[in-house]
Amino acid sequence: MNPEALKALGLNDEQIKGTMVLYGKDLNPLKEQVTSLTTERDAAKAQVTTVTGQLDQLQKDHKSDSELKAEIDKLKEANTQAEKDAAAQLNQVKLDSATNLALLQSGALNAKAVTALLNKDTLKLDDKGNLTGLDDQLKALKEADDSKFLFKTADPADKKPNSPQITPPGNPNADPAGGTSMVDKIAARLAGKTI
Incomplete structure (x- = not known):
């Protein structure tokens, strides 16, 4: 799925972005799973x-x-050491994937830039595979003047102005009082009748 295919289906830019x-x-959790399985396999x-x-x-010898x-x-x-190294490598891949996913979900505009600012020593995966040690760091980065620009803001001033409401051509509510419409009056006048 790509934006060009969605545009060809008739979706506007906002619909494409949301999609x-x-x-x-x-897709991101599936990519994480594929990366994890590929690392294990290798x-x-x-x-x-x-x-x-x-x-x-x-x-031979x-x-x-x-x-x-x-x-x-x-x-x-x-071989025991090789198993430990492979487990450590897999754990690091899982930690990196979970961190990137959490950054995207937190509104990071550039995950690599935000990752460079994190203290990776405090990031851990618990027994259930949940990432710990990231929330406080993200909060501090979002509040700091030198790094808050790396995150999406929920400020209404940053949103695009509302688009104008487009009405169909003509007067959609020609006679709100329920009287004879202008079209009927013109047709009657052409027919030589008076209303």
Whole structure:
């Protein structure tokens, strides 16, 4: 879905903007999920490739049993560390996605610029996957003179003026008292009758 396709359907600019905002709200969580799953998949592929290569190398370098056991223990430690690194990377992707989504929902005009002003050390995901530590920072940024311009404002003065009301051509309420309309009077006069 893009603005040009919506314009071709006959929507005006405000309708297109509203539609794209709603579309973004539905699409952003799905993008976050795809990013998260892609990161998990790539980490798993890398781990499988590493383990397979290590096992192949062990078979080639098969030494005495004590040396083999020591090598296997080293590989187990390396694999455990690789799992921890993959989990940390996935957690960071989830944290970044949740932060970007929260910034968009809070009215940030440029998520990258606002992210640069955040103290990322205080941002955490709780057990349920909810972002904590962002609300106070956003409030401070929205109130500070040097950063409040990075957010949409709800000030009515910032809104576009109301568009004029357009009425159909002619006089839609020609005779509010319910008498004979001007059209009827003209038709009668042309017919030679008097009203």
